[in-house]
Amino acid sequence: MSDAISVTGLVKTFGATRALDGLDLVVGTGEVHGFLGPNGAGKSTTIRILLGMLRADAGTARLLGGDPWADATELHRRLAYVPGDVTLWPHLSGGEVIDLLGRLRGGLDERRRAELLERFDLDPRKKSRAYSKGNRQKVALIAALASDAELLILDEPTTGLDPLMEEVFRETVREEQRRGNRTVLLSSHILAEVEELCDRVTIIKDGRTVESGTLAGLRHLSRTSIQADLAAPTDGLADLPGVHDLRAEGDRVWFDVDTAALDAVLRHLTDVGVRGLVSRPPTLEELFLRHYDRTGAGNGRHAGAAR
Amino acid sequence: MNPLTGTGHLVRLALRRERTIAPWWILLIVTLALAMVAYINRNMGTYELKLTYIGLIRSNAFLQGLGGGFVEPRLEVLATWRSGGFLYVASAFAAVMSVVRHTRGEEDAGRSELVRSAVVGRRAQLTAAMLVATGVSLFGGLVTAVVLIGIGLEPIGSLAYGAAITVAGWVFAGVAAVAAQLSRNARTATAVGLSALAVSYVLRYAGDASGQYWLKYPSPIGWSHLVQAYQDERWWMLGVSILAGAVLLAVAYQLLGRRDLGAGLLSERLGRARAPELRGPISLAWRLHRGLLVKWTAGVAFFTAAAAGLSPLGRDLLSRPSILADNIRNTLGVPADETLGAYSWYMILILAYAIALYPVLMTLRLREEEISGRAEAVQATPVTRLRWAAGHLVVTGLGTTALMAVAGLVFGTLYSVLVGDLATDMPRFLAGALGAVPAVWCVGAVCVLAYGLLPRASVAISWTVWILTAALGQVAGPLYGRWGGSPLEPLHYIPNAFAAAPLDAGPVVALLAVTAILLGGGLLALRRRDFG
Ligand SMILES: Nc1ncnc2c1ncn2[C@@H]1O[C@H](COP(=O)(O)OP(=O)(O)OP(=O)(O)O)[C@@H](O)[C@H]1O
Numbered sequence: 001m002s003d004a005i006s007v008t009g010l011v012k013t014f015g016a017t018r019a020l021d022g023l024d025l026v027v028g029t030g031e032v033h034g035f036l037g038p039n040g041a042g043k044s045t046t047i048r049i050l051l052g053m054l055r056a057d058a059g060t061a062r063l064l065g066g067d068p069w070a071d072a073t074e075l076h077r078r079l080a081y082v083p084g085d086v087t088l089w090p091h092l093s094g095g096e097v098i099d100l101l102g103r104l105r106g107g108l109d110e111r112r113r114a115e116l117l118e119r120f121d122l123d124p125r126k127k128s129r130a131y132s133k134g135n136r137q138k139v140a141l142i143a144a145l146a147s148d149a150e151l152l153i154l155d156e157p158t159t160g161l162d163p164l165m166e167e168v169f170r171e172t173v174r175e176e177q178r179r180g181n182r183t184v185l186l187s188s189h190i191l192a193e194v195e196e197l198c199d200r201v202t203i204i205k206d207g208r209t210v211e212s213g214t215l216a217g218l219r220h221l222s223r224t225s226i227q228a229d230l231a232a233p234t235d236g237l238a239d240l241p242g243v244h245d246l247r248a249e250g251d252r253v254w255f256d257v258d259t260a261a262l263d264a265v266l267r268h269l270t271d272v273g274v275r276g277l278v279s280r281p282p283t284l285e286e287l288f289l290r291h292y293d294r295t296g297a298g299n300g301r302h303a304g305a306a307r
Numbered sequence: 308m309n310p311l312t313g314t315g316h317l318v319r320l321a322l323r324r325e326r327t328i329a330p331w332w333i334l335l336i337v338t339l340a341l342a343m344v345a346y347i348n349r350n351m352g353t354y355e356l357k358l359t360y361i362g363l364i365r366s367n368a369f370l371q372g373l374g375g376g377f378v379e380p381r382l383e384v385l386a387t388w389r390s391g392g393f394l395y396v397a398s399a400f401a402a403v404m405s406v407v408r409h410t411r412g413e414e415d416a417g418r419s420e421l422v423r424s425a426v427v428g429r430r431a432q433l434t435a436a437m438l439v440a441t442g443v444s445l446f447g448g449l450v451t452a453v454v455l456i457g458i459g460l461e462p463i464g465s466l467a468y469g470a471a472i473t474v475a476g477w478v479f480a481g482v483a484a485v486a487a488q489l490s491r492n493a494r495t496a497t498a499v500g501l502s503a504l505a506v507s508y509v510l511r512y513a514g515d516a517s518g519q520y521w522l523k524y525p526s527p528i529g530w531s532h533l534v535q536a537y538q539d540e541r542w543w544m545l546g547v548s549i550l551a552g553a554v555l556l557a558v559a560y561q562l563l564g565r566r567d568l569g570a571g572l573l574s575e576r577l578g579r580a581r582a583p584e585l586r587g588p589i590s591l592a593w594r595l596h597r598g599l600l601v602k603w604t605a606g607v608a609f610f611t612a613a614a615a616g617l618s619p620l621g622r623d624l625l626s627r628p629s630i631l632a633d634n635i636r637n638t639l640g641v642p643a644d645e646t647l648g649a650y651s652w653y654m655i656l657i658l659a660y661a662i663a664l665y666p667v668l669m670t671l672r673l674r675e676e677e678i679s680g681r682a683e684a685v686q687a688t689p690v691t692r693l694r695w696a697a698g699h700l701v702v703t704g705l706g707t708t709a710l711m712a713v714a715g716l717v718f719g720t721l722y723s724v725l726v727g728d729l730a731t732d733m734p735r736f737l738a739g740a741l742g743a744v745p746a747v748w749c750v751g752a753v754c755v756l757a758y759g760l761l762p763r764a765s766v767a768i769s770w771t772v773w774i775l776t777a778a779l780g781q782v783a784g785p786l787y788g789r790w791g792g793s794p795l796e797p798l799h800y801i802p803n804a805f806a807a808a809p810l811d812a813g814p815v816v817a818l819l820a821v822t823a824i825l826l827g828g829g830l831l832a833l834r835r836r837d838f839g
């Protein structure tokens with residue numbers, strides 16, 4: 001079985017809310033997979049189905065070759081989970097929680113535990129109710145990373161971490177990546193983190209998968225912003241396929257163009273005569289913003305393109 | 308910024324949450340007040356019957372303590388004597404819960420930060436909580452007074468009675484406001500507030516039961532009794548309560564100014580870095596719930612000792628011929644020389660009804676673990692949902708057994724030393740108390756079934772189950788005119804260790820079977836449903 005996670009057509013409703021509406025997600029073994037989507041898109045719900053907490057209404061979900069609901073116990077031996085909203089037992093100290101979760105999971109690596117405590121700069125003796133949000137998150141992260149689970153499921157693990165700790169987190173995940181054989185499903189809103197760590201990403205919205213693939217492949221789907229000073233005004237540009245948000249002022253034009261139409265558009269420009277040209281490659285932000293946009297039509301103006 | 312800025316908004320916010328809670332409290336208070344009037348009218352319609360009833364009360368310290376104060380053979384005095392002992396406490400209880408919910412509870416949930424970072428003054432949240440809580444108390448008292456006047460009771464007395472209900476809430480709103488500043492979280496704040504309530508109840512009860520009426524003066528619950536509605540209406544006692552509430556609020560404001568958001572006044576101690584003993588669901592459950600069990604054990608031991616300490620008094624009362632003694636003998640079918648034992652047995656039963664609350668509270672904690680997300684962290688490990696639940700249930704079951712054993716041991720020992728014989732009475736009390744365990748388990752098992760099947764409603768159902776058990780039971784039942792109690796509640800089937808008939812194992816086995824079925828059903832439903 002080469003896929004660590006494979007989900008097709010997943011549906012989950014809560015009363016009138018349709019949290020998942022035919023979601024697809026494939027995570028290959030050994031890859032770090034980014035799981036993105038606006039608030040309420042259904043990321044946590046998907047993860048909770050994968051953990052066997054919720055039962056899907058329709059669709060199939062396979063996790064490490066097993067059924068997340070029926071084979072929960074065996075599967076949980078092989079995975080570690082960091083919830084998005086970490087709540088701990090107020091009376092237990094961080095160190096006690098790490099020990100508890102590690103032991104329930106079947107033992108934890110003592111050396112690694114000590115090393116992670118050091119790196120994340122966490123005082124294990126503080127009572128959980130005295131921890132800040134970031135420190136609670138660190139407790140859950142250390143408990144998960146100190147296990148030797150083959151699959152890590154991390155639900156927005158860094159939202160409360162300061163930049164220094166966020167860097168420690170990235171370093172740790174990169175190390176895991178290099179060691180191989182660890183699959184990571186990383187739900188996140190932090191694009192830099194996703195860009196740096198993930199091999200592939202899946203973007204979901206309103207419970208449906210809207211985009212999935214490698215980052216390079218996704219970039220390809222996006223548009224390039226162009227500003228050109230031409231030898232003469234031109235009218236033909238607007239009629240070319242793949243040109244969006246065209247604006248003209250005398251001889252100067254601004255527009256966005258689909259990657260696939262780039263050749264034809266450039267040819268048109270050189271026919272008119274180019275005096276100056278600024279082109280900006282598509283950024284991930286633009287790609288995400290396009291999908292995150294609640295109005296969602298997809299042809300909204302690219303951020304900053306028309307300034 | 309004015310420290311009260313934004314109070315209006317917060318009051319509206321608090322009222323939104325209160326509207327699913329406060330109406331029930333008010334309904335409970337008004338209903339009980341009315342029910343007692345109807346009860347006295349039905350059962351003690353004539354002056355002679357009222358006199359008999361008063362004779363019964365005067366000859367029984369337990370009953371005398373229950374209602375408190377002096378009784379006269381008049382409808383309104385008897386009715387409010389019956390309801391007051393409970394309603395003052397209910398009003399105070401509601402106020403404590405409400406104030407903690409809107410202050411410390413909000414802080415625990417992290418919502419206060421959100422609220423205070425908006426344009427809201429430092430004192431606004433506490434002020435809003437106090438306004439809402441005292442408003443609910445005022446409403447509860449006012450509606451009661453209006454309704455009682457409406458059914459034709461004397462208006463001045465009815466107003467005094469309603470006011471006494473209201474000020475009980477006001478004093479304890481002040482107590483809760485201070486408790487919320489002292490404690491580090493809502494649970495501790497509630498515990499501090501309710502402990503204060505318990506102490507003032509015990510003082511008041513002890514004062515009335517023993518005839519040492521001065522004991523009522525240091526007790527805020529006693530102040531409400533001392534208003535003496537429908538008798539001589541001592542209005543100035545209301546002033547005492549109001550003044551005490553105002554002073555407590557001033558203290559709370561002072562404390563609020565000295566502490567940080569989310570912090571208590573007592574600094575946090577460090578815990579341990581390692582947890583060698585936490586190995587599985589049972590050790591985790593034990594660690595989480597041992598504090599509650601220790602508190603319960605101390606409480607049960609204390610009240611059992613207090614009840615057993617009255618045994619000599621009971622002997623004196625029962626050695627004289629009286630209606631009460633005859634009643635007990637007839638109902639329980641015990642020989643005349645066993646009456647004292649039977650009376651003590653009745654005390655053990657009262658403790659069993661109280662201890663039945665323990666497994667109910669433990670089931671509520673199961674739900675709390677679930678919605679907080681902490682149970683999810685445990686179940687994302689190889690620990691299955693059933694093993695997670697089983698850990699909690701094992702601690703609950705053994706804890707319940709331990710509490711009944713403590714009740715039996717303490718009562719048996721003190722009883723034997725004071726009026727009995729250690730060799731014969733002690734084992735009887737212990738065996739009798741342990742015989743109640745299956746029935747108490749059964750009460751908890753109903754809550755587990757509710758938790759598995761209807762998680763969202765389970766908190767309300769669990770409380771209802773316990774209240775119904777106690778209300779239909781053999782303790783409340785007789786007070787409401789029926790000696791046997793209802794056969795619908797499990798504690799009805801506890802074998803009486805003092806009855807003349809030999810012990811019958813049948814009911815115990817049946818109770819164990821029912822408990823097992825309920826637990827099995829609850830766990831099966833839990834395993835099949837969505838979690839969280
Ligand atoms: N237990 C529940 N009961 C009712 N509705 C729920 C429940 N859990 C989730 N939902 C709804 O399902 C939808 C998806 O929620 P989910 O938590 O999966 O989103 P998310 O992608 O994790 O969002 P975020 O980025 O904010 O964490 C939301 O509309 C949410 O309100």
Ligand SMILES: [Mg+2]
Nearest residue numbers: 043044084155
């Ligand atoms: Mg989420």
